[in-house]
Amino acid sequence: MQEKSSGFQWPAQWTPDILATLMFVVQKGRILLIRKKRGIGAGKVNGPGGKFEPGETALQCVLREVREELHIDIEDAREMGVLNFSFACGTIPEIRCHVFMATSFTGTPTETPEAEPFWCPVDGIPYDLMWQDDRFWLPAMLDGKRFEAFFTFEGDRMLEFSLKAED
Numbered sequence: 596m597q598e599k600s601s602g603f604q605w606p607a608q609w610t611p612d613i614l615a616t617l618m619f620v621v622q623k624g625r626i627l628l629i630r631k632k633r634g635i636g637a638g639k640v641n642g643p644g645g646k647f648e649p650g651e652t653a654l655q656c657v658l659r660e661v662r663e664e665l666h667i668d669i670e671d672a673r674e675m676g677v678l679n680f681s682f683a684c685g686t687i688p689e690i691r692c693h694v695f696m697a698t699s700f701t702g703t704p705t706e707t708p709e710a711e712p713f714w715c716p717v718d719g720i721p722y723d724l725m726w727q728d729d730r731f732w733l734p735a736m737l738d739g740k741r742f743e744a745f746f747t748f749e750g751d752r753m754l755e756f757s758l759k760a761e762d
């Protein structure tokens with residue numbers, strides 16, 4: 596495991612308010628991203644995903660969210676990592692997010708009231724339009740490395756981070 600941090604100490608005791616998921620489909624050197632139209636992070640570029648519903652596993656959640664947001668069915672989801680987000684502002688809940696990758700799906704990515712999908716070259720990901728944590732872990736995940744990370748935010752601004760990723 597490789598560890599990187601801003602000097603931030605991973606909290607011994609921390610409990611998320613909500614559980615959520617993200618999905619990144621990668622095919623032929625391209626990644627399927629969304630412009631998020633509502634919910635936490637509206638206006639940002641991200642992967643599709645969202646909050647768990649009662650009784651769901653992370654896998655059930657991410658498959659449902661991708662179906663709802665883009666009208667596609669993922670065929671080979673694999674969990675790659677966990678992101679923990681703590682927000683100083685108090686208006687956004689503390690979030691634990693399970694992150695998945697896939698290469699195969701059925702259907703056609705379609706705009707919905709939640710998301711506008713677009714394909715992007717993996718070497719041209721628009722990090723400046725995304726949450727500030729993404730540039731820390733997304734490249735490692737695209738290299739096939741599993742990871743776990745903790746980020747603190749004040750609103751949109753990332754304050755501290757601690758990232759553990761496979762060598």
Ligand SMILES: COc1nc(N)nc2c1ncn2[C@H]1C[C@H](O)[C@@H](COP(=O)(O)OP(=O)(O)OP(=O)(O)O)O1
Nearest residue numbers: 615616617633634635636644645646680692726728
């Ligand atoms: C703080 O940094 C974040 N970075 C990234 N990459 N993604 C984040 C961050 N904070 C939240 N997210 C993701 C995790 C989830 O996919 C969504 C939040 O869930 P959302 O509000 O979209 O949940 P839904 O169930 O879809 O919401 P509706 O109530 O609108 O259906 O953001």
